[in-house]
Amino acid sequence: MPRIDVSIKTRDGDCPAAVFTPADSTGPWPGVIFFMDGPGIRPVLWEMGQHLADQGYFVLLPDLFYRDGPYAPMDPAKIFSDPTVRESLMRRVGSLDRDRKLADTEAFLAFLDSQPDVKPGQFGVTGYCMGGNASLTAAGGFPGRFAAVALFHGGRLTTDQPDSPHLFVKNITGRVYVGGAIEDAHFTDADKATLEKALTEAGVDHLIETYPAHHGFAVPDIPAYDKEAADRHWAATFKLFAETLGT
Numbered sequence: 001m002p003r004i005d006v007s008i009k010t011r012d013g014d015c016p017a018a019v020f021t022p023a024d025s026t027g028p029w030p031g032v033i034f035f036m037d038g039p040g041i042r043p044v045l046w047e048m049g050q051h052l053a054d055q056g057y058f059v060l061l062p063d064l065f066y067r068d069g070p071y072a073p074m075d076p077a078k079i080f081s082d083p084t085v086r087e088s089l090m091r092r093v094g095s096l097d098r099d100r101k102l103a104d105t106e107a108f109l110a111f112l113d114s115q116p117d118v119k120p121g122q123f124g125v126t127g128y129c130m131g132g133n134a135s136l137t138a139a140g141g142f143p144g145r146f147a148a149v150a151l152f153h154g155g156r157l158t159t160d161q162p163d164s165p166h167l168f169v170k171n172i173t174g175r176v177y178v179g180g181a182i183e184d185a186h187f188t189d190a191d192k193a194t195l196e197k198a199l200t201e202a203g204v205d206h207l208i209e210t211y212p213a214h215h216g217f218a219v220p221d222i223p224a225y226d227k228e229a230a231d232r233h234w235a236a237t238f239k240l241f242a243e244t245l246g247t
Helices: 043-053 076-081 083-094 098-114 130-141 165-171 189-201 227-244
Strands: 004-010 013-020 031-035 058-062 123-128 146-152 175-183 206-214
Touching: 004 098, 013 043, 013 098, 031 043, 031 098, 031 130, 043 058, 058 098, 076 083, 098 130, 123 130, 123 227, 130 146, 130 165, 130 175, 146 227, 165 189, 175 189, 175 227, 189 206, 206 227
Parallel strands: 031 058, 031 123, 123 146, 146 175, 175 206
Antiparallel strands: 004 013, 013 058
């Protein structure tokens, strides 16, 4: 089935989102929230959303930058080479604090709950870069709603700020998979150890792995894309979701 564009009413306005369902089966299917990376909504994320959906899931990809209004699809290569564009992007990313992420997630969960093609019960959540942060935040903020949490080359997972995701993992009730990159200033060995400690002390079922790659390895239009690491991340995602959500 082709992408379906929807609008979801949130506390702060109307959030554009895309829905993907399997091309060769009929619902209902387990629901999954797919949180975007920093460069925002663009065709490569639609392709990834459909790829995930074709494994047997109803996938919701919301535009987390909706508060700033419409924007043209961003070119990751230009973002990383143009300081002005990068500064604008970082402002948008920085505006998404824990409160906004949780308010948005509440609306996304309500949307999934309302869909006849979504199986009732627990959902999955996945995300990349800032979307990895949003995934962990959502899981910690809504205990009992997520059976599976998968995040890849996540950023700012363990900080000294009071809303750091690692400080709220005690409420996570699903299984967590974290795929980091060995060469990643956003997820250092110290970050990994801090997150590992927090999840372990909270009794969360989890696995943290680091891939021999750089930050952004899983998304095809990112300069650091690594096909071998990307294939591995898909295998890990499909395994986690199959074991926790079924199809």
